[in-house]
Amino acid sequence: MPIASSLLKKPRLVKKLKDFYEYVKFNDGKVGTKTRGIDLNFNNACNLRCKYCFTNSPKGDHVKEYLDYGAIADLADQADELGYFEFDLQGGELLLQPKKLFKVLEAIKPERFYLYVTTNGYYLDKSMAEKLAQANVSRVSVSIDSMDEKVHDEIRGRKDSWKRAIAALEHVRNAGMDPYLNITVGHYNANTDHFKQLLDYSKKKKYKTLLNVAVPAGMWQKAEQIICDDKDREYLRKIRKEYKNLVRNIWNPFDRTNEGILGCTTVNRLYITPIGDVLVCPYVHIKIGNIFKQSLKEIVDYGFKIKHFRNHSDLCLAGEDKSFIDKFMTKSGQTIFKPAEAKNIFSEEDYV
Amino acid sequence: MSNLENYKKAFLSSFPIKEEQLEKLEYNQIDEWDSIGHMGLMSELEEKFKITLSTDDIVDFSSFQKGKKILKKYKINI
Numbered sequence: 001m002p003i004a005s006s007l008l009k010k011p012r013l014v015k016k017l018k019d020f021y022e023y024v025k026f027n028d029g030k031v032g033t034k035t036r037g038i039d040l041n042f043n044n045a046c047n048l049r050c051k052y053c054f055t056n057s058p059k060g061d062h063v064k065e066y067l068d069y070g071a072i073a074d075l076a077d078q079a080d081e082l083g084y085f086e087f088d089l090q091g092g093e094l095l096l097q098p099k100k101l102f103k104v105l106e107a108i109k110p111e112r113f114y115l116y117v118t119t120n121g122y123y124l125d126k127s128m129a130e131k132l133a134q135a136n137v138s139r140v141s142v143s144i145d146s147m148d149e150k151v152h153d154e155i156r157g158r159k160d161s162w163k164r165a166i167a168a169l170e171h172v173r174n175a176g177m178d179p180y181l182n183i184t185v186g187h188y189n190a191n192t193d194h195f196k197q198l199l200d201y202s203k204k205k206k207y208k209t210l211l212n213v214a215v216p217a218g219m220w221q222k223a224e225q226i227i228c229d230d231k232d233r234e235y236l237r238k239i240r241k242e243y244k245n246l247v248r249n250i251w252n253p254f255d256r257t258n259e260g261i262l263g264c265t266t267v268n269r270l271y272i273t274p275i276g277d278v279l280v281c282p283y284v285h286i287k288i289g290n291i292f293k294q295s296l297k298e299i300v301d302y303g304f305k306i307k308h309f310r311n312h313s314d315l316c317l318a319g320e321d322k323s324f325i326d327k328f329m330t331k332s333g334q335t336i337f338k339p340a341e342a343k344n345i346f347s348e349e350d351y352v
Numbered sequence: 353m354s355n356l357e358n359y360k361k362a363f364l365s366s367f368p369i370k371e372e373q374l375e376k377l378e379y380n381q382i383d384e385w386d387s388i389g390h391m392g393l394m395s396e397l398e399e400k401f402k403i404t405l406s407t408d409d410i411v412d413f414s415s416f417q418k419g420k421k422i423l424k425k426y427k428i429n430i
Contacts (some may be wrong), residue, residue, distance in 0.1 A: 007390065008379060011407055014410050014411050015407045017387060018410060023397075027426060114387070
């Protein structure tokens with residue numbers, strides 16, 4: 001959520017954010033079935049080879065396919081109508097092809113959304129940051145794996161990726177957008193000095209820190225040992241109180257006690273692939289529709305008929321709910337491009 | 353409690369600041385008055401004064417001083 005962006009210049013966004021705020025407030029601090037965000041991967045090509053990429057980009061999966069601008073414009077209009085107020089553009093690495101990215105921005109009309117770009121930061125220099133800010137981008141999220149340059153570069157598969165990512169965050173701030181330092185946290189790094197160094201750096205720099213829990217999906221599909229356990233979760237609860245700049249999508253951002261849980265945001269935050277498939281979130285590779293075949297409303301209505309996505313969950317289904325993971329996320333070959341079809345994997349008892 | 357006291361209280365319960373800071377306080381001047389904090393403040397004011405702020409007024413509400421002028425439109429004199 002914004003720390004320095006020009007929210008007050010986006011009246012339509014203010015209206016939707018207020019609706020969301022009111023909904024959550026009157027729903028006991030829970031997200032319920034309120035629409036929140038669209039995560040759009042319009043192209044999956046990337047310049048890095050990250051070990052844990054959830055889109056299988058390093059394997060070259062569907063890197064030549066693009067969602068067309070007309071479809072994106074239509075999607076954004078429908079999303080706006082349904083009250084979605086966040087738009088997260090991700091890939092792949094979108095700054096590999098800036099001309100295409102700016103056309104996508106034009107199609108979305110970012111003045112209606114809290115729009116952000118998630119990037120590895122490699123190509124994000126001062127000039128690019130300024131262009132993004134001019135295009136009404138509110139926030140840029142850059143993922144950092146370690147304060148040890150070598151460790152980060154090794155995970156990312158490219159030299160200098162750490163240096164460029166660190167520099168990118170400063171360019172973002174200087175251009176007037178919200179800098180978010182994204183950290184993936186799993187059983188392998190929670191409660192380690194390594195992780196704490198990242199938290200301290202982000203806090204010192206006054207960035208927001210988005211924590212994404214490690215999920216056994218994509219390149220990590222079979223790696224269940226990465227999943228946070230109860231002790232790790234307890235640690236996350238503890239640091240939420242210590243680091244006020246921390247954000248998790250399942251936490252209630254309006255709760256000033258830093259304890260409230262909004263709930264898992266499957267369907268509240270949809271993930272759209274370059275071929276138009278709609279998944280319930282970026283990490284749960286279950287398809288509930290396709291934007292070329294159904295309206296967004298039909299897809300959302302269908303998604304919320306499935307009780308796993310409608311009912312409140314204190315846990316992130318993809319990264320913390322082992323029972324859900326075992327039942328629905330372990331099919332061999334399940335990826336964003338070969339998702340499990342909701343209509344095939346859920347039985348009558350899974351629907352409300 | 354006077355309108356001014358109520359108005360100040362809305363800010364003080366929304367943000368971790370001291371009363372002396374209020375007069376010159378502006379949106380985004382402190383980390384806590386971001387978009388999330390803004391929604392909390394608007395809600396607090398709506399509850400305290402039993403009003404519903406329009407979107408335009410929420411957008412215009414950019415400082416402690418500006419807010420006083422906006423509330424006048426709702427017949428709340430501070």
